Amino acid sequence: FRTSGALDYMVGGIAWFFSLFNVNTDFTEALPVAFLKPLSGQAARAMMIEISKSTSGGPDSFVANLAAVFRGCAETTFYILAVYFGSVNIRRTRYALTGGLVADVAGVIAGIFIAYMFFH
Numbered sequence: 001f002r003t004s005g006a007l008d009y010m011v012g013g014i015a016w017f018f019s020l021f022n023v024n025t026d027f028t029e030a031l032p033v034a035f036l037k038p039l040s041g042q043a044a045r046a047m048m049i050e051i052s053k054s055t056s057g058g059p060d061s062f063v064a065n066l067a068a069v070f071r072g073c074a075e076t077t078f079y080i081l082a083v084y085f086g087s088v089n090i091r092r093t094r095y096a097l098t099g100g101l102v103a104d105v106a107g108v109i110a111g112i113f114i115a116y117m118f119f120h
Contacts, residue, residue, distance in 0.1 A: 015028040027066055027112050040079070062115070066115040074108060075100065
């Protein structure tokens with residue numbers, strides 16, 4: 001369902017890295033939602049629906065639940081910067097992008113831990 005394969009390479013690389021340390025890599029199948037959420041909320045929604053359809057456990061599987069958690073724990077950072085900052089003519093955003101992306105990464109990491117506690 002991913003045509004270019006870029007997300008597959010990123011997810012595969014992350015799964016490979018964590019498997020070196022014998023860490024459970026079940027969470028990596030839901031990472032495309034976390035990667036897409038800062039860019040587009042609708043793309044993240046579409047990916048979440050596709051993950052829910054294509055996983056073996058369906059919408060009640062761990063991966064589908066984690067994808068839903070990722071949609072709630074990250075924000076559409078680039079949309080906020082473009083629309084909200086642009087509407088009030090803020091041109092120099094300083095650390096807003098960095099702060100937003102750091103908050104997204106922190107949310108994704110927290111989402112992984114919380115999903116393992118509740119759904120795995």
